[in-house]
Amino acid sequence: MRTLREPKKEALPERKEKEAGRKRESSGKWKMFLPSVIAIIILVIAGQILANGFLSIKNIGSILMTASLLALMSVAQNTVMISGDSGIDLSVGAIASMTALICPMIPMANSGMVAAGAVAAVMLGAAVGLINGVGIKLVKIPSMIMTLIMSSTVSGITMVITKGQPAAHISEALKGISDVIIQPIRLLTLIVLIILILAELVLTRAPFGRKLRITGDNPNAAAICGIQITGIGIAAYVISGAVAGLTGLFLAGYAGSTTMTMGESYTLLSVAAVAIGGTNLAGGKGSYLAGALGALVLVILNSILQALNMEQGVRSVIQGLLLVFIVFINTKSTMTEK
Amino acid sequence: MKTGNKWRRITKWTAFPALLLLLVSLVINSFVTNNAWSPLILSSFLNTNTMIICICIGSSAVIISGGIDISLGSLVSMCNVLLVSLMMHGMPGYMAVLIMLAVSAAAGAVNGILIAFLKVTPLLTTFAMSTVFAGVALIIMNSPGGSIAEELTDLYYSTLAGIPMTAFIILILFAIWKIFKNTPAGIQLYAMGENENKSYLSGVNTKALQVFVYSFAGLCAGFGALAVTCMIGAGDPLVGSTAGMTAISAAVIGGVSLAGGRGDITGGIFASLFLGFLTNLIVALRFDAYSQQMLKAVILLAGVVLAVLVGRENMKKKGGK
Numbered sequence: 001m002r003t004l005r006e007p008k009k010e011a012l013p014e015r016k017e018k019e020a021g022r023k024r025e026s027s028g029k030w031k032m033f034l035p036s037v038i039a040i041i042i043l044v045i046a047g048q049i050l051a052n053g054f055l056s057i058k059n060i061g062s063i064l065m066t067a068s069l070l071a072l073m074s075v076a077q078n079t080v081m082i083s084g085d086s087g088i089d090l091s092v093g094a095i096a097s098m099t100a101l102i103c104p105m106i107p108m109a110n111s112g113m114v115a116a117g118a119v120a121a122v123m124l125g126a127a128v129g130l131i132n133g134v135g136i137k138l139v140k141i142p143s144m145i146m147t148l149i150m151s152s153t154v155s156g157i158t159m160v161i162t163k164g165q166p167a168a169h170i171s172e173a174l175k176g177i178s179d180v181i182i183q184p185i186r187l188l189t190l191i192v193l194i195i196l197i198l199a200e201l202v203l204t205r206a207p208f209g210r211k212l213r214i215t216g217d218n219p220n221a222a223a224i225c226g227i228q229i230t231g232i233g234i235a236a237y238v239i240s241g242a243v244a245g246l247t248g249l250f251l252a253g254y255a256g257s258t259t260m261t262m263g264e265s266y267t268l269l270s271v272a273a274v275a276i277g278g279t280n281l282a283g284g285k286g287s288y289l290a291g292a293l294g295a296l297v298l299v300i301l302n303s304i305l306q307a308l309n310m311e312q313g314v315r316s317v318i319q320g321l322l323l324v325f326i327v328f329i330n331t332k333s334t335m336t337e338k
Numbered sequence: 339m340k341t342g343n344k345w346r347r348i349t350k351w352t353a354f355p356a357l358l359l360l361l362v363s364l365v366i367n368s369f370v371t372n373n374a375w376s377p378l379i380l381s382s383f384l385n386t387n388t389m390i391i392c393i394c395i396g397s398s399a400v401i402i403s404g405g406i407d408i409s410l411g412s413l414v415s416m417c418n419v420l421l422v423s424l425m426m427h428g429m430p431g432y433m434a435v436l437i438m439l440a441v442s443a444a445a446g447a448v449n450g451i452l453i454a455f456l457k458v459t460p461l462l463t464t465f466a467m468s469t470v471f472a473g474v475a476l477i478i479m480n481s482p483g484g485s486i487a488e489e490l491t492d493l494y495y496s497t498l499a500g501i502p503m504t505a506f507i508i509l510i511l512f513a514i515w516k517i518f519k520n521t522p523a524g525i526q527l528y529a530m531g532e533n534e535n536k537s538y539l540s541g542v543n544t545k546a547l548q549v550f551v552y553s554f555a556g557l558c559a560g561f562g563a564l565a566v567t568c569m570i571g572a573g574d575p576l577v578g579s580t581a582g583m584t585a586i587s588a589a590v591i592g593g594v595s596l597a598g599g600r601g602d603i604t605g606g607i608f609a610s611l612f613l614g615f616l617t618n619l620i621v622a623l624r625f626d627a628y629s630q631q632m633l634k635a636v637i638l639l640a641g642v643v644l645a646v647l648v649g650r651e652n653m654k655k656k657g658g659k
Contacts, residue, residue, distance in 0.1 A: 142596040
C-alpha cells in the first residue's frame with residue numbers, strides 16, 4: 001500500500017506548486033493594478049461629488065487627453081526603470097520641450113508631413129537617449145546625474161536653436177490629434193492606447209522585453225545567460241528618449257502653442273506615475289499599463305483640485321501629501337507580497 | 339619616495355577631482371576677470387554661492403547615508419518666504435531666524451521619519467515632500483516680494499577679522515559635520531550607507547540615524563535659506579527650485595558616491611565653488627545669452643566624466659591592494 005501511495009504524494013505538491021506559481025504570477029499582475037484602480041474609483045466618485053459636471057463627456061475626454069500625454073511619458077520613464085541599476089531618466093521633460101519647440105519648424109501641412117515630423121521627433125529624442133545611455137552604461141556616470149546634466153544641455157541646445165523665441169505656428173494637421181474619434185476618445189488617446197498595448201506585449205512576450213526584465217532583475221545572471229546587458233541598458237535609454245521626443249511633438253499639437261519649458265513638469269510627474277503604477281525603482285519589474293493607470297490617477301487628482309478652484313499652493317500641498325500616501329500603500333502591498 | 343606617497347594620498351582623496359576642477363577654474367578665472375583676487379570680489383563670490391554650498395553639505399550627508407534628498411531646493415524656498423513673512427509681521431530678526439531654522443530641521447525630520455519608519459523610497463518621499471514644500475511656500479507668499487531688516491543684510495555682508503560672515507555660516511555646518519563624523523554614530527552612518535541591512539543586523543540604530551541625517555540636511559537648507567534671504571533681501575517662493583538638483587550634481591563631482599557610504603562634504607564644497615566660478619567665467623567671456631546654458635551644461639558634463647573616471651581609477655587601485 002505504502003509503496004503505491006508514495007509517488008502520488010510526491011507528484012501532487014509539485015503540480016500544486018506549479019499551479020500556485022502560475023496563479024501567483026497572474027494575481028501579482030492584478031495586485032499591481034489594484035492600488036491605482038482603487039485610487040481612480042475613489043477619485044472619480046470624489047470628483048463627481050465635489051465638482052459639478054465632473055463626469056461630463058467633455059471633461060472625461062479632456063482628462064483622458066492629458067492623461068495620454070503623461071501615460072506616453074510614463075512609457076519612457078518605465079523602460080529605463082525596468083532596465084534596473086537604479087535607472088532614472090530626468091531628461092524626458094527637456095527632450096519633450098526640445099521636440100515641441102523644434103519639430104513644428106518643419107511645415108506640417110498634411111498628415112504625411114506630421115508623420116515625417118513624428119519621425120524627426122523620435123530621431124532627435126533617440127539621439128539624446130543614446131548619449132544618455134553611453135554616459136551611464138559605458139562611462140558609468142550615475143543615471144540621475146547624467147540625465148540631469150543632459151536635461152540642462154538639451155534645454156541649452158533648444159535655446160540656441162530657437163533663440164528663445166518659440167515657433168509661433170503649430171499647423172492644423174498637428175492640432176488634429178485633438179480630434180474626437182468616438183466620444184470621449186480623441187485621436188491622441190487612441191494612438192497612445194495602441195502604443196501602450198504594443199509596448200506591454202513587447203515587454204511581456206517579445207525576446208527584447210524578456211531580456212530587459214531579466215537585465216533589470218539580476219544583471220549578473222543576465223550576463224551569464226549571454227544577454228548583452230550593456231546594449232540592453234543603452235537601448236532602454238534610447239527608447240526612453242525616442243518616446244519622450246514623440247510625447248513632445250504631441251504636447252505641442254495638444255497645447256496649440258509652445259513655451260520654452262513646456263515639458264519640464266513631465267519629468268518628475270512621469271517618475272511619480274511609474275511609481276504609483278508599482279514599478280520597483282530597483283528595476284526588473286513593471287508594467288506599462290500600470291504606469292499609464294498611475295498617470296491617470298495623477299491627472300484626475302489634478303483635475304479635481306483645479307475644478308475646485310484651489311490656489312496653486314494648496315493644490316501642490318494636497319498633491320504631495322496624497323503622493324506620499326499612495327506610494328506608502330504601494331510599498332506596503334509589494335512588501336507583503338514578498 | 340616620501341613625496342611620492344603623499345602625492346598618491348592626495349590623488350586618492352575622493353575630493354581630488356573636484357579640487358582639480360576648482361584650481362583649473364580659478365586659474366582661468368584669474369586670467370579672464372580683472373582683480374580676480376581682490377578680497378571684495380572673492381567675498382562677493384562667496385556670498386552668492388553660500389546657498390548652494392549649504393544645500394550641498396546637506397545633500398552630501400544624506401547621499402553618504404545611502405539615501406537622497408531632492409526636496410532641499412523647495413525647502414530653501416519655503417524657509418526663505420517663511421523668514422521674510424515672519425519679519426514682515428514685526429518679529430525681531432533673531433527670533434525669526436531661530437524659528438525658521440527649527441522649521442527647516444523639523445521639515446527634514448519629516449522626510450527622515452517617512453523614510454525610516456514607513457520604508458518609502460527616499461527618492462519618491464523627497465519628491466513628494468518637495469511638492470509639499472513648494473506648495474507651502476506658495477501659500478505663504480504667492481509672488482516675490484517683502485523685505486527684511488537692513489541690520490540682517492548688513493550683518494551678512496560684513497566681515498569679522500577680515501573673514502566674510504558667510505564663511506562662518508559654512509563653517510558652522512562644516513564643524514557640525516566634522517564633529518559628528520568622528521563620533522561612533524558618524525562611523526555607523528558611513529556603514530549604513532555602505533549596506534543598510536548589514537549595519538542594522540550589527541546593531542546600528544538605522545532609523546535614528548536616518549531621521550538625524552535628514553534633519554541635518556533640513557537644517558543645512560535652513561542655513562542656505564538664511565544666506566539667500568540676506569543676499570536678495572526679499573522673499574521669492576521659487577528661489578531654490580533648481581538649487582536642490584545642482585547641489586546633488588556638486589556632491590557627485592565632489593566624490594560622493596550615489597551608492598552611499600563613500601565621500602565627504604569637502605569635495606562637495608569644492609565642486610559648488612567650481613560651479614560658481616564656471617558661471618562667472620561664462621558670463622565674463624561674454625558668450626551670447628542663448629548659448630550660456632548649453633556651454634555650462636557641457637562643461638559640467640566634462641567635469642562629471644572626469645570625476646567619475648578618476649574615482650573609478652582610485653577604486654581599482656584600492657581593490658588591487
